[in-house]
Amino acid sequence: MAKRAPILPDNYNPVGERLRRVAQPFPPSIAPVEKVVAFSAPETVPPDELPPSSILREREAIPDIPTDHELKTVSVRFRCSASERKKWHGITRELSGDHNNLSHFIRAAMLLLENSHEQLMKLAPDIQRFRKPGTTDLLGITFYEQRLSQFLYDAIRAAGRPKA
Numbered sequence: 171m172a173k174r175a176p177i178l179p180d181n182y183n184p185v186g187e188r189l190r191r192v193a194q195p196f197p198p199s200i201a202p203v204e205k206v207v208a209f210s211a212p213e214t215v216p217p218d219e220l221p222p223s224s225i226l227r228e229r230e231a232i233p234d235i236p237t238d239h240e241l242k243t244v245s246v247r248f249r250c251s252a253s254e255r256k257k258w259h260g261i262t263r264e265l266s267g268d269h270n271n272l273s274h275f276i277r278a279a280m281l282l283l284e285n286s287h288e289q290l291m292k293l294a295p296d297i298q299r300f301r302k303p304g305t306t307d308l309l310g311i312t313f314y315e316q317r318l319s320q321f322l323y324d325a326i327r328a329a330g331r332p333k334a
Contacts, residue, residue, distance in 0.1 A: 283322070286329035293321050 250258075262271045283290070290297075300317055303310030 281332055282326050285332040286322075286325040289325035289328045290322070293325055297321050
């Protein structure tokens, strides 16, 4: 007679449990030691001697980078075909030189939308006039997404570079 495998509990998630344990703040007995390091002022170089890339970076605002142990526990899902998924993974792998960067590129695209929110609000009446076709109308969905991408392109272009 064959043995039956035990049924796993509904909330069984060994990876998530391990991440939660790792992300927990340090207990008081093992609290990290804060070190104070004194820095000397950097030497100033005339702007005409700096390379162009460093001049551009000085003008850009530095974004606020979260320093806490925030876990990204929510995911956003959307439908795509297997060939689209493969194509998008290939594009991001080619651009970044690394695999599994698709989510970072999608998050960057969403930051572009956040940056162009004012321009998108101006275009909202035009966007709302388009009705999303049914899920079985594949050609209609393609045209809908194409028109939507044109509006997004115009708004992102008008908004310019993302702000911090």
